[in-house]
Amino acid sequence: MTSPANRTPLPHVVVLGTGGTIAGSGAAAADTSYVAGVIDVGSLVRAIPGIDALARIDYRQICQIDSCDMDFARQLQIGDVVRGTLADPDVDAVVLTHGTDTMEETAYLLHLTISSDKPIVLVGAMRPADAISADGPGNLLAAVATAASPLSRGCGVLVVLDDQIHSARHLTKKHTTRVGAFGSTHGPIGEIVARRPRFHTQPLRRYGADSMFADAPITNLPPVEIIVGRAGMPPALLAAVIASGAAGLMYVGHGHGTVPVDVQDLLAQAATEGLAIVRTTRVAGGTVARNGAVPDDRLGLIAGDDLGAEKGRILLALALTHTRDPLQIQQIFDTH
Numbered sequence: 001m002t003s004p005a006n007r008t009p010l011p012h013v014v015v016l017g018t019g020g021t022i023a024g025s026g027a028a029a030a031d032t033s034y035v036a037g038v039i040d041v042g043s044l045v046r047a048i049p050g051i052d053a054l055a056r057i058d059y060r061q062i063c064q065i066d067s068c069d070m071d072f073a074r075q076l077q078i079g080d081v082v083r084g085t086l087a088d089p090d091v092d093a094v095v096l097t098h099g100t101d102t103m104e105e106t107a108y109l110l111h112l113t114i115s116s117d118k119p120i121v122l123v124g125a126m127r128p129a130d131a132i133s134a135d136g137p138g139n140l141l142a143a144v145a146t147a148a149s150p151l152s153r154g155c156g157v158l159v160v161l162d163d164q165i166h167s168a169r170h171l172t173k174k175h176t177t178r179v180g181a182f183g184s185t186h187g188p189i190g191e192i193v194a195r196r197p198r199f200h201t202q203p204l205r206r207y208g209a210d211s212m213f214a215d216a217p218i219t220n221l222p223p224v225e226i227i228v229g230r231a232g233m234p235p236a237l238l239a240a241v242i243a244s245g246a247a248g249l250m251y252v253g254h255g256h257g258t259v260p261v262d263v264q265d266l267l268a269q270a271a272t273e274g275l276a277i278v279r280t281t282r283v284a285g286g287t288v289a290r291n292g293a294v295p296d297d298r299l300g301l302i303a304g305d306d307l308g309a310e311k312g313r314i315l316l317a318l319a320l321t322h323t324r325d326p327l328q329i330q331q332i333f334d335t336h
Helices: 041-046 073-086 104-113 138-148 236-240 261-272 309-319 326-335
Strands: 014-018 056-065 093-097 120-123 156-160 164-167 171-173 182-184 188-194 196-199 224-228 246-251 276-282
Touching: 014 041, 014 073, 014 138, 041 056, 041 120, 041 138, 056 073, 073 093, 073 104, 093 138, 093 326, 104 120, 104 156, 104 171, 104 309, 120 138, 138 156, 138 188, 156 182, 164 182, 224 236, 236 261, 246 309, 261 276, 276 309, 276 326
Parallel strands: 014 056, 014 093, 093 120, 120 156, 224 246, 246 276
Antiparallel strands: 156 164, 164 188, 171 182, 188 196
16 A cells, blocks of 8 residues: 555646636526626635645636637736746646637647646636536536646647647637537547546647747737628728738638639738738638639738638737748748
């Protein structure tokens, strides 16, 4: 029998809170109305029986907001806090509670900018903390179990929801209210079974220490806008966005990222004037290939690969801190 003195100490996990539905309150049994981010992260942790059997847990509140109010400045601040927390040799992993509306964006920014191979796990909920059958406690328990596991080391930023483990790059919110609201382009990379993570695949694109943005001294990100194409969209609408002072633009095209002829001319002109323009698609799945449906070389555009507009906006903003050359940005989209 192993004596208490010889037992392996539990991993040290720090839970960082930012608010969101997981910390929300005020919902009736069948109501979607509540206030996000009103319960502090310490209360969330202390309310879960058995969580202290998984790890030694500390917690800290970064902010308490509805994640629809997230912006680049807050995301960079969160990155600084996560990076600083992981720099402590006594800390083994971080769990970040976050609202689901912009979770995929924050997760992807951290995935690209933090070099530590210690586990970083984001978690949220679709139902507020005081709702019947609230999903937050189970999700947070699973997130701590994932963060505490040595199997999670070196996997980049993970998101744990509904007993599934997702890579930050591929995660997408696919439903407005269901508990199983999230999915990944190529499926989850693992799952939680009996409070233990089981991994099936690993992300292959550049991230963490291999990312060209790892631990870069970024204090602000250039403005990147998103415009969704549609049949008969007035070119004047696009012209107004271009004139807004944006450094980059995610153009969400039809089908395979197609662009109407009159809009192509406007995009090409903007590209010659220095605006970085990435084509993506409003279709839920698939890849936008370079020079596929649109002559990107001739127009000076960038193909967004399989990234949607929201995560593509994150990558384009980071790319613009290094270069404005569309071919170099294309290489970044092809490898990250």
